[in-house]
Amino acid sequence: MTGIARLALFGHPLGHSRSAQLFETWSAKSGPPLVYQPVEVRAEQLDAALERLRAGQWHGANVTIPHKTLLAARVDELTPEASRAGAVNVIVRGEDGTLLGANTDGEGFWEGCCATLGEPVPAGLALILGAGGAARGVAEALARRGREVRVVTRAPQRAVRDFAGLVVGCLDWEAPELESVARAAALVVQATPLGMAPVEHLAPPLPIEWLERALVVDLVYRPWETLFLRRARARGLRALNGWPMLVHQARLAAGLWFGIEAVRGFLEAAAEVESRDPLRRSA
CATH class of the missing domain: 3.40.50.720 (NAD(P)-binding Rossmann-like Domain)
Known part of the structure; x- marks a missing residue:
């Protein structure tokens, strides 16, 4: 993946998600240039979102509630883990627009x-x-x-x-x-x-x-x-x-998109996001 990577997060609702902060902090500190876009997608909008992904609007996507099981039947290919789980939380777009569903959860x-x-x-x-x-x-x-x-x-x-x-x-x-x-x-x-x-x-x-x-x-x-x-x-x-699950599944997703060598520094970026989380400090 060259240039600025465009990544999406499909789900509804997305107010709870910290994925954008994780990826953007990693990109700013040591990772590749990227834009991470949370996209509110209801069930009836899922096929349209996948067509936008196939067409190249994004290079890949994360998937969160409530679409992980629905996606398993809508992508073109599944990794062994995703096939056994019957659930997808990562989509990798091929150069020809084909979609690979993976499960790093x-x-x-x-x-x-x-x-x-x-x-x-x-x-x-x-x-x-x-x-x-x-x-x-x-x-x-x-x-x-x-x-x-x-x-x-x-x-x-x-x-x-x-x-x-x-x-x-x-x-x-x-x-x-x-x-x-x-x-x-x-x-x-x-x-x-x-x-x-x-x-x-x-x-x-x-x-x-x-x-x-x-x-x-x-x-x-x-x-x-x-x-x-x-x-x-x-x-x-x-x-x-x-x-911990969020951080490590995100790191594994980044490895699928950018290659495992590119994810150095991801855990350090996640620790920075965690350290400035007001919810953590008040717990």
Whole structure:
């Protein structure tokens, strides 16, 4: 990619996203020249946005809620990770306008957790709360590493199909066995929008006293500390928000667009963005 790279972020709503700040700070400090444009795209506007991408308005795009699973069926090719997850959070445009869908969410989750903890993600049962696109990416990365994964969702029968080959079971929130599964979990991943602005006062309906030893990761990073994380920390559990995942999935996306050698300095730029975040300082 030569000249000024034009990148987009497709999703709706986008008020929570920090991706533009990450990429623009990286570009200003040590990265390639780029323009990163958040583009509010509703479901009925998705095909039109992809045609603009094919035509060259942008060189690539990130994808966020609620389009990650929809995109898996709309791009021309999928990476192995995206194919297994059935979800796309990165689009790479080829010179001929073809679109490659990739998923860096799962690997970003793994790398972000390991870097923050200073050790691997705990082995054992992983319980994912929610069944959207981000949950699928995380499930794929955990399953690829041999973790036993279960999903809690309002629609477990649909999740059985969507997570086929990734999980050993799907439960609804009223399942009698949910308590014993939660007590056995070594990792709990909160992958619903609950707790994200503007519903900061909400948390998933999983009693925190059921969690006995789990590492708790909430994929929300705005606010910096969700109600779910506060409850986990008050119980004495190790708990992380979604910022490490955001940073590492973005770094991996940059590697797909610019080449892995070009992403030196990305983590340093992310640390600068984090250090000046007023939400973090007030948490």
